[in-house]
Amino acid sequence: MHDEALRPGERARDVGDPYRYGVYLRPDPRTCLAVTTITTQLRAQYGFVSAGAFPPHATLVGSQHLGRDEDAVVTALDAALEGRPGFDVHNRGVRPSGVGFVYDVHHRADGSPNAEFVDLAAAVDAAVAPLRLPMNSPQVHGFDRAGFLAHLSLASHDLYERPDLHDEVGEFVTGLDVAVPQGFRGRTVTLYRTASSDWSGRWWRSLVCEHVATWTLD
Template sequence: MTDDIITAATTATTSNERFAQAPGDPYRYGVYLRPDPVTCAAVTAVTAQLRAQYGLVSAGAFPPHATLVGSRHLPGPEEEIVEAVTRAVADVPAFTVHNAGIRRQGVGLVYDVHHLADGTTPNTALVALAARIDTAIAPLETPAPNPAAHPFDADTFRAHLSLLSHDMYVRPDPDLFAEVEEYATALPVPFSDSFPGNTVALYRTRSDDWTGRWWQTLTWEHVRSWRLPR
């Protein structure tokens, strides 16, 4: 019993020392576009089903969202982050977001919300909003020694709502992916073909290990929302 206590204390000390390498650890911030309630419910239903059936949890570890800027190390006062996002969204009007349904993206599955109704033209209003927010918070960001970088690049940015994501990096079985894709697309879950892009939200996230399977210990808190005018 004594050995277990010593081991636990040593582990906690090591973790604290590692996170002390950068001010603000182990927290990160994300600025998200919140979908309409119907789509949020759809994301929740699909991710809950994938967790219940296959134990896949990374996409469902977050609230339903389309990332504008994600997992940024912003160690300064939270009020400065709020002020920066407030400036970025000032006078930005709401716009329509189109949902093309479940698509493959990277190692996972997403609701594709990057394009206009034609399915091929990028939604420039959505990309421009992400770029504005990135520009606003960039001066507040400092490097952290442990997480991967998440730079914004308008050319590679792809707006999406995650349904299946980082779990598949550690379970890279093509047969499993094919089964999960078939399962997810067959779920009788309704979603909106389009919804107003009018709600931006700031979240604070925390994980015990941003270098590894962070989704297994991820927690988050809603900080602030902004409603874009019509």
């Protein structure tokens, strides 16, 4: 058996397409409500869909190409998370981040990085690293301790297409004045299967997320 020749401009398909996997820290229900309130309003006002395409979450590792053996992924995470304690997460409120806006949950109330959050992301990345497969798109999202920034996305990839709306969207999000807890206990880790018809392009326009498993720390 041989692979069919690719047409000009066509990318090679990856084993396991169209699936990618994400491991997330889920906030408390009230914070989830605040996130979805904002993303729903951004969709209604501007047609933005990227942040709202996902369940409310802080990414530990995202867009992982792990094939289709979900039992192996769950087993690896079972081992990594067993006996691991939860930790306190502080929400510093809406902040600009990259092209968009997020709730900053990376820093403690005193402004220092939350080392327990970073350690959890490192442990999750180490657990799935042996299962990671090469992929053509999107880019591999490996863990970088220095670059890791825990956040809850409110407005994201849509602003790559509409950078002219950046300041207006920031004012809109702030003006919504959505009530949100100042923090929560970080204790719920989730695994999601994601699929898109075009990982090489505007994948968020066709993204589908399916829950696979949940772990409770503490």
